[in-house]
Amino acid sequence: xxxxxxxxxxxxxxxxxxxxxxxxxxxxxxxxxxxxxxxxxxxxxxxxxxxxxxxxxxxxxxxxxxxxxxxxxxxxxxxxxxxxxxxxxxxxxxxxxxxxxxxxxxxxxxxxxxxxxxxxxxxxxxxxxxxxxxxxx
Numbered sequence: 001x002x003x004x005x006x007x008x009x010x011x012x013x014x015x016x017x018x019x020x021x022x023x024x025x026x027x028x029x030x031x032x033x034x035x036x037x038x039x040x041x042x043x044x045x046x047x048x049x050x051x052x053x054x055x056x057x058x059x060x061x062x063x064x065x066x067x068x069x070x071x072x073x074x075x076x077x078x079x080x081x082x083x084x085x086x087x088x089x090x091x092x093x094x095x096x097x098x099x100x101x102x103x104x105x106x107x108x109x110x111x112x113x114x115x116x117x118x119x120x121x122x123x124x125x126x127x128x129x130x131x132x133x134x135x136x137x
Contacts, residue, residue, distance in 0.1 A: 009041035016040055016080070023079050047076060063117045070110045077103040 009016075017040045028035050050072040057065025081103060083096035 009044045012044045012047075013040040016044060019079050019082060022082070022085070047072065058113075063114060066110050066114050066117070070107060070114070073103050073107045073110070077107070 020038070020040060020043060024035050024038070050068050054065045054068030054072060058069055059065070077100060081096045081100035083093050083100055086093040086096065
């Protein structure tokens with residue numbers, strides 16, 4: 001979906017535009033404040049950048065990549081996979097719900113990775129502090 005970016009954002013922008021408008025209208029009504037206009041092409045570019053940079057950093061083991069991917073999932077998942085706008089008997093409902101739950105599972109895996117990475121770095125710091133020094137005679 002994000003492979004053919006094009007001058008107008010490509011097919012990703014065409015699919016994302018109505019969902020982004022719906023989310024913007026929902027947030028505006030809930031917050032009581034008019035939200036600024038956001039170009040869909042910029043949102044698609046930000047999604048590609050978050051996934052690309054986050055994925056690259058995650059693969060080389062950098063925890064910042066996991067944070068970028070987690071941020072991406074938290075922000076984009078409710079917008080892209082809006083199963084709650086359909087009834088349970090609609091065909092799109094089950095497809096969107098499946099994708100939504102997969103994204104939630106990926107977020108859980110990223111949070112597990114972040115937790116494991118943080119616990120190993122803190123235990124390494126504690127080991128360095130606890131090394132006994134030889135006593136002088």
